[in-house]
Structures are given as C-alpha cells and as structure tokens.
Amino acid sequence: MSAGFVTPAHLHFVRNHGAVPRVDEGTLRTWTIRVHGLVQRGTTFTLHDLKSMFQTVTLPVTLVCAGNRRKEQNVVRKSLGFNWGAAGVSTALWTGVYLADVLDYVRPLKGQAKHVIFEGGDSLPNGPYGTSQRLSWAANKEKGMLLAWAMNGLPLEPDHGFPIRVIIPGQIGGRSVKWLKSIEISAQESQHHLHFWDNKFLPRHLSPDAARDEPSWWQDPKYLITELNVNSAISHPAHLETLEISREPKDPSRMYTLRGYAYSGGGRRVSRVEVSLDEGATWQLSTVNYPEDQYRDMAYADEVYGTLDLTERDTSFCWCFWSLDVPVSALAKANVIEACAVDESMNMQPRDMYLNATSMMNNCLFRVAILKKETERNLQLTFEHPTVAGTASGGWMERLKPTGMDLTRPSFSDPPLVPNVVAPLEGSTSLTNPDVTRRISPGEFVGQDKQHPWFVVRGEVYDGTPFLKEHPGGADSILLVAGEDATDDFLAIHSEDARAKLAKFHIGTLSGLLPTAEAVSDHAHDTPDRAAPFLEPKRWKSVKLVEVTRVNHDSFTYRFALEDEDQTLGLPVGQHVFVRLKQKDSGTVVQRAYTPVSRRDSVGSIEFLIKLYMPNEKYLSGGKMSAALGKLVVGDEVELKGPLGSFIWEGDGHILYRGMRLRRREIGVICAGSGITPIIQVLRAILRDSSDTSTRVWMIYANRTEEDILLRDELDAFHREGHQRFTIHHTLSNPSTEWKGGSLGRINESMVREYLPSPSKEGLILACGPEEMMNLTVRPALKMCGWDVEGQLVIF
Structure with missing residues (x-):
C-alpha cells in the first residue's frame, strides 16, 4: 500500500509450484513458444518474432492469488493451502502482445477449437504447470490477455516468469502461466495435473481430508475458479497500531482516516466500499480512488512500453483505494471496523465466511477489532487485524477462538474486548459426546484391562476397543497408549476428520490426576545403557541427524545417530517407530510412524527413506511432517518411540500377527x-536368510514414473540372487514412451491374478500404500481372486 498503485517487482507477491527454471543467456536465445493444435497454421514464435510481428502494448493489471486472505479460514479449520494474509495482491504494468492477435494469426479451426491451453517451462513431479482459457475469451481483445515479457518497464524477473509469461486480467493469479513454452488450441480444457488439483472452489460440506481423498470433486469443471470475486481489506489502522485519546480532548472534532484497497474480477469496476462501526447496523460510504482511470485520460507510446492506451477501454483490471474520515470519538465507542465492497454487477462481500476445503476466494467482510485500555488520563485504542500472515501467531481470530466464538460469523458487541494473550486450541472439532456425564477416577482408569484399552485426550477418557480392527495405524497404536494420557500423540497425528470420529468413543471425564509417569524424553544427564537396544515403546528418545541424501525428486534418506555408536536399534522385522519433532517456524509438534530402512545388523544409527509431500501436488498445502522434515539440517534432533505394529517376521516362514504365531x-x-519401506525389511529377512530355502515371494510394485521406483538396485539384486524364490513386477501410471519394464496403469485384478500367488493355506499378502488404493483396489481385487482379506492380508 505504501508503494502506491504500481507494485515494485521485489514487493509483488510470488506463488510458484516448484523450482524457478534457470534461463541463462544461451537458453534465452533459443527460447520459443509453440502454438499448435486445432489451428490452420501452427507456428513456433521466438521472442523477437512476437515483438516484430505484433503490436507491443502495455496494460496495468492487478494479479491476486486465489488464496488471498486464506489464513482467516485456516484459523477456523486447516485447509489444503498456505496461510496467505491479505497481501496476496499486487499491480504492475505488463508489456507484451495481445493473445488475441496471436490467435488471429494462427486461425483456430471454427466449430472444433474451444479452449486455449498454456504450458510453462517448469519441471514438476506431475509435469509442467499448465491451465487453460475458453477460446471465446482468449480471442476477445477486450479481455486484455497478454503474452508479456516485461514488468514495470523492465524484463521479467525469474520469479515472475522470465523470459515470457501469460497475463490474464480479472482472473485469479493461477491462470497467468509463467515461463511460457506452449499454447495449444484444443477441443477440451487443459489436462495438466494442477489444472485439476488446484484452484478449485469446492462445496462447503466437503472437509479438506474428504476433498483430498475423493478425486471426483477435482475433476468437476463446475468448481474451477476463473474470475476473481469482489473483495476488500483494511490497511489503516494497521495491525497492533495504537491510538491515544485524551479524556479531555482539546479538539473534539479530531478525525482518523480509515484506508484500504478493493478489487473485483472479470473487468468489473468496484462501485463503492461501505464501512460500519456498529457491526452493520449503519454504514457509511467511503471515498474510492481509481488510479487506473488516470491511464484513460490519454494514450501513451514509446519503444519500451509500446502503446499504453485505455482511452476507449471500459474494463477495470486493477485495484482501487478507499478512504473514510471518521471522528476519533466514534472509534472510541466502536468494537470493530467492518469494510464491504460492492462492484458494478451488485456483487458484494458476504457478512459470513464461506468455509471451503481449499479456503480459496475468501471474501467475507474484512474486520479490524478495537481493543480498549483505560488509564487515568487517556483511553488507548489498539487495532487488531483478523490474522497475521504465515505461521506467526496473532490477530483477533486466534485470540477469540478459545472462547467458543463462531469465527465464521463473529459478533463483537456482547463481551468486552480486552487485550490478552490466550493460546489457541489446536483444531476446531469437538472431541467429546455432550451426552456423556460419567466421571472416571484415576484408579479405575489405570486398572482397566489393557486389552480393552482406555486412553485420555485433554482430560477426557475414550475406549479404543471398538476401533482396534479399523484403526489405520493398526491395533498396536492404540494398545501402546492404553492406560495413559495420549493427548500429545493423538493431536500430533490426527486430522480434523479423524478427531471428529473420536467423540464416538468418549466414555467419561477423568476425575483426577494420573500417577506421575516416567519422563517422556531424554535428558542430558541420563547415562545410556549401551548393552540394551535403543528403542523403548513407552519412552521418547532423542537422535541426532548426521546425514541427508537425495534419492530422487521428492525422496530423501535421513540418517540419525543413536546414543552410542555400538548400540543396536532393537526393531523386529515388520515393525515401525514413531518420529516426533517440532516445526521450526511455528513450534507445532508433528508426529508420524515410519519404518526404517536400516540394515537389520546396523548399529549406532537409524536410517529412514522418506517421500516428502511438499506443496506442489495433490497436497496443495503440503504435509505437516514433510514441511518439518524438509527444514532439518545436520545436527538437529528428533525423537523416536517404538517399536510398534501388529506384524513381525520371525524367520523361516514363521510370523507373529495380532498375537498369533503362524507359518x-x-x-x-x-x-x-x-x-516399499516396511516391505524391504521383510524381503531382506527372507531372501538373505541362508537357513530359509523354501519361502517364496511374489511382488507388485506400483509407481507413477520410473524415477519414482525406490531401492531399485537392491530389488534388482534380490531378483538376480533369488532366482525362482523372488519375482517382481513393476507397473507405472505415468510412464515415459520408452518404458518396457512392466505394466502400464494402476494395480488391478488381472495383475493380482497374474503376478501374485494363488490363495492357499500357506499364503499371505503384505501391502503398503495409500489408504484409497488399499480400500478401492487391493481389497476388492484380492477378494475377487479368492483371498481371505481378514485373515491373510497384512496392511502396514
């Protein structure tokens, strides 16, 4: 806001889905944009071609991230997206050529061509970033779509798409593809991964977890976001700005200027911004300043900008600024300042928040709370914005959440607002059954049969017995905390959807304190028992990171040192451990179970092979654990606890499963x-056991691409050494054209019949993969082939 109407490049917001392409001088000289598909004359343009063949133009355009103001929704309920504050909006002068002129040159085929697909030059796990526009829009010069090579009169910076990008005015920033390499005119919309798995405005009843697990929602074109909605924000007063008001004012007419921005989409002009100081009972009209209109007064042209001519253009593609002078005495009486923008189509900001899985397009009334502190002489007003961007804490939403206020439709008039700091509760889901009133003493709780496990979360008692068979982490994850306070473990692992299920198992409230337990983590003065295995199932123990090695584009091995270099790990084959650490930026504790890939006889260290789910794929906000692990550096410490799991391979065909010994x-x-990580341990134990000559293994390993196949050298070695005792079949869902190493597509029934053993009394199936794959593919396929999935399927 201080920079004014045009945002400098270094302040312009950035949203990229992966690494910025490196464009050196040689690459720049050979950079081309291929225009192809349903056209009469497909053409490949150089940058020089575009500049020489078409009119160079400049347009002022405001770009806005669809996630602007998302942090407000993330405070209510964590969504599939980053914590944008209200500054995911910026304006620049973009110079290039009209997309409509380029399309007119290549002549799309009438009656066939319907969409224009843009593809960038970035390298992402699921292919380059790409998205599309309707051809009827792209061919309309009034829509202002550009192929732009300059920003504010200078070449694009790398973060902003150097050397050339698309600019789509009036739409969300995710439509303005950077590092443009290809334009395809097509009968169908873009099939790029992030065209489907991003920038969707999903129905309000759909939780983030449900949305992530149900692909059909993302494929539905009804939920695609294109044009921006109307929105505004208050910039002044700033967050935590203070205003001193004398009890005996020398100037009773003293005024304060409220200020902010507003914008709308589709070229629609913001017609007014209204402000209320009494929660909507009355409204005042602000003064709206439209800097974009200054460009309508006269045309301009030179060698750099080309033609900048808005003299005959009615569309509004830029933000505007509003202001309102209000008496300081009115602020002293108010509890909140509310702003509401309305555009020329009479679209207006809603009073209440529309909570959705991606938290995109958040445009409820922008509210600044007013906190009051009285002194002998003065009244001090402190202004509090709804949130603080990113992972930092602050804002009235976090402060008021523990009071039980409905943050989607807040009210400030009832309780007095006083400045205080209250730690926000984790999550917004109720964990209890309001009909349960039973009080459970510590003695009754501790004395409960551990095979019918009770555990405590936030002072409430739950019976995990009915959920033992259904628990995704296996029964041992529940049995391990029987008779204990499991608050930290439960909240660190489970999503909002999982927490909602907990109320079903609520049986009472703990009426006293539990007996003091052993410390849950190591202390510097502890003396390790070097003869004992490192792992302890009831105790968190620290390990130090000593090495990180990249395996492929998204997988890494992390090696941690144990207490002593000669110490054994103590992990049976088939078991896993909990890993716990604090996120560096927020301090939030995150925890997850992993199976180490350390050799069985290794001492002094433990090694994990971990795929990091960073924010560039289906997980739009990335994984919490991935974010934490991705920031680790050598020397950092994490905590481990284990072993746990319902399966152990004891050797020579003998297994221990759910307490039963079987062969x-x-x-x-x-x-x-x-x-592959829990599987590799079992494979090693079977195929490297010289005393076991009769156990046979058949394996199907599914991946997206050949690069995604982990531990391939070791698997190939097993195949060479095992001869008839081990067979492996690969299948890829997104293979290259050169792939000859197995099947194409996802695992199905025919693969199970052909590449796995037939059901028998000596048979067992071990499986590890996404829950969706287990439930929708593996279980049904095994049943169709005659396997007893309840007794013969082990899912890690």
Missing part, C-alpha cells in the same frame, strides 16, 4: 511408492 511360505507383496 506362511508363499508371500505376495503389493506396495506403491514409499510403501
């Missing part, structure tokens, strides 16, 4: 991606 000689394996 199994024909082992089928199904895994996907990083699901």
